[in-house]
Amino acid sequence: MDGVDTYKFTPFRGVTKEDGTFAIEYVPCGDTLVPHVHHADYPDTAFSDAAIDTQRGDAHVDLVILPGLAVAGIVRFASGGMVSNAPVWAARVTRTEPDEWNRELTDSYQALGRTRTETNERGEFLVRRIGRGERFILKSGVRGYPSAFVGPYDPQHPAPSSVEIVISESGGRIAGRLGFPDGTQATNVTAHRDVWRKDGPNLFSRATEPMVLDIEEDGTYVSGLLNPVTHDIGFTLGKADPVMRTVAIHDGGTELVDVIFTAPRAVTGVVLDATTSLPVAGVTISGRRADILRDRTGEDGVFMFAPQQWITLTFRHPD
Numbered sequence: 354m355d356g357v358d359t360y361k362f363t364p365f366r367g368v369t370k371e372d373g374t375f376a377i378e379y380v381p382c383g384d385t386l387v388p389h390v391h392h393a394d395y396p397d398t399a400f401s402d403a404a405i406d407t408q409r410g411d412a413h414v415d416l417v418i419l420p421g422l423a424v425a426g427i428v429r430f431a432s433g434g435m436v437s438n439a440p441v442w443a444a445r446v447t448r449t450e451p452d453e454w455n456r457e458l459t460d461s462y463q464a465l466g467r468t469r470t471e472t473n474e475r476g477e478f479l480v481r482r483i484g485r486g487e488r489f490i491l492k493s494g495v496r497g498y499p500s501a502f503v504g505p506y507d508p509q510h511p512a513p514s515s516v517e518i519v520i521s522e523s524g525g526r527i528a529g530r531l532g533f534p535d536g537t538q539a540t541n542v543t544a545h546r547d548v549w550r551k552d553g554p555n556l557f558s559r560a561t562e563p564m565v566l567d568i569e570e571d572g573t574y575v576s577g578l579l580n581p582v583t584h585d586i587g588f589t590l591g592k593a594d595p596v597m598r599t600v601a602i603h604d605g606g607t608e609l610v611d612v613i614f615t616a617p618r619a620v621t622g623v624v625l626d627a628t629t630s631l632p633v634a635g636v637t638i639s640g641r642r643a644d645i646l647r648d649r650t651g652e653d654g655v656f657m658f659a660p661q662q663w664i665t666l667t668f669r670h671p672d
Contacts, residue, residue, distance in 0.1 A: 365377050365378075365380050419485060421481060421482040421483050421484060421485065422481075422483040422484070422485055423479060423480065423481045423482075423483070424443075424479075424480050424483065424491060424513075424514075424515075424516060425477070425478065425479045425480075425514065425515050425516075426441075426477070426478055426480075426491070426503075426515050426516035426517055426518060427472070427475075427476045427477050427478070427515075427517055427518070428441060428472050428476050428478065428493045428495075428517075428518045428520065429476055429517065429518075429519060429520070430519070430520050430522055431519055431520065431521050431522050431523070432522055435472075435475055435476030436472055436476050436493075436495055436520060437472055437473065437474045437475070437476060438471055438472060438474075439471060439472045439476075439478075439493050439494070439495050439520075440469060440470075440471055440493060440494060441469070441470055441471065441472060441478045441480055441491065441492070441493045441518070442464055442465065442466070442468050442469040442470070442480065442491075442492055442493075443464075443465045443468040443480055443483050443487075443489045443490070443491055443492075444462040444463060444464045444465060444489060444490050444491075444492050444502075445462065445463045445464075445465055445484075445487050445488065445489055446462060446488040446489055446490060446504070446505045446507075447462075447463065447488075462490065462492075464492075465482075465483070465484075465487075465489070467482045468480050468481065468482050468483055472493075478493075487507075488505055488506070488507040489504060489505060489506055489507075490502045490503065490504030490505045490506070491503050491504055491516060491518060492518075493518045493520070495520050496565055496577065497565050497577030497578060498520050498521065498522065498524075498577060498578050499520075499521055499524055499578055499579065499580045501518050501519055501520050501521060502518065503516050503517070503518055521578075522578070523578075523581075523604055523605070524578035524579050524580055524581055524602065524604060525578070525579055525581055525602040525603050525604060525605060525606045525607060525608065526575055526576045526577070526578060526579065526602075526606075526607045526608070527575075527576045527579070527586070527600055527602070527607070527608045527609075527610045528573070528574060528575040528576065528607050528608070528609060528610070529573070529574065529609050529610045529611040529612065530572050530573050530574070530611045530612075531568065531572045531573075531574055531588065531590075531611075531612050531614070532572045532611075532612075532613060532614070533613065533614055533615075534613060534615075537572075538570070538571055538572025539572055539590055539612075539614055540568050540570065540572060541590060541591055542566065542568060542574075542588055542589065542590050542612075543563070543566070543588075543589050544563070544564040544566050544576070544586060544587065544588050544589070545561040545562060545563050545564055545586070545587050545589070545595070546561065546562045546564055546579075546584050546585065546586055546587075547560075547561055547585040547586075547587065547597075548560045548561070548562055561587070564576055564577065564579075564586065565577035575607070579602045580602065581602050581603055581604040582601075582602060583599060583600070583601045583602070584599070584600050584602060585597060585598075585599050586598050586599075586600055586610075588612045588614075590614045593614070596612050596614060598610055598612070621655065622655070623653070623654045623655050624636045624638075624654045624668065625654060631654075632652065632653050632654025632655070633654050633670065634651055634652045634653075634654065635670060635671060636654070636668055636669065636670045637668070637669045637670075638668055638669075639669075
């Protein structure tokens with residue numbers, strides 16, 4: 354078998370000056386180095402054509418770094434109206450080969466935050482800093498509508514100079530009431546969709562995507578448009594665990610989904626001195642899980658919480 358070269362990063366680095374020159378100093382003699390350059394505005398790392406043997410003394414090398422790809426386009430609704438102030442970004446596409454769990458090619462997506470931009474008042478955008486070796490899609494989303502994308506594109510099938518992302522105005526919604534068993538309404542509610550994605554052979558992960566809910570003061574709500582498929586939707590009140598619902602969405606329809614939350618239960622108690630059995634004032638009680646709740650006892654030693662989930666209480670006194 355032929356030998357294989359392996360590389361590891363070293364702490365030896367330099368910074369380019371205004372004229373692009375650089376110097377890497379104090380490199381131990383005997384190391385073989387492959388200089389490379391990286392810049393935040395240039396997503397592709399450039400390596401030198403040949404390794405440098407430091408036993409031969411100082412060396413000179415020129416590095417050429419290429420700018421990332423840039424793709425222009427527009428975002429519009431299916432009905433024809435342009436979409437202004439809409440976020441647009443590129444997402445890296447990772448392809449998973451077929452295996453015993455999945456007999457088809459599977460693509461997963463990872464947003465490239467460095468590429469994020471927004472459309473102008475005419476719906477136009479220019480996405481920059483896309484890696485030249487990356488397989489990617491262009492994605493956009495508008496509040497209340499299903500997100501849309503175009504692609505994928507790769508070095509063998511490069512993106513055209515101009516693309517069009519079309520936001521669908523079809524789909525369905527969910528609507529209903531958010532409240533408690535006693536009939537009072539719940540308004541501090543958020544919602545999300547659970548999405549399963551394949552990260553590799555036999556490896557899956559669950560991701561969540563936030564949903565749009567327009568909630569009225571009486572606790573009634575209606576969602577934004579959802580794609581006409583079956584969704585696992587979680588409704589979360591404050592910091593409590595979500596209430597999950599599985600809902601089949603139909604194009605042009607509105608599915609009725611009422612969500613009744615368990616009413617918060619008060620946790621009360623009295624802190625007493627173990628020796629005298631008298632109330633102890635000034636004790637700080639804290640409860641921690643997804644959030645933090647605090648209370649402090651008064652002269653009567655009484656404390657009270659109204660948690661929306663299981664918590665563990667901790668008692669502390671300054672003395």
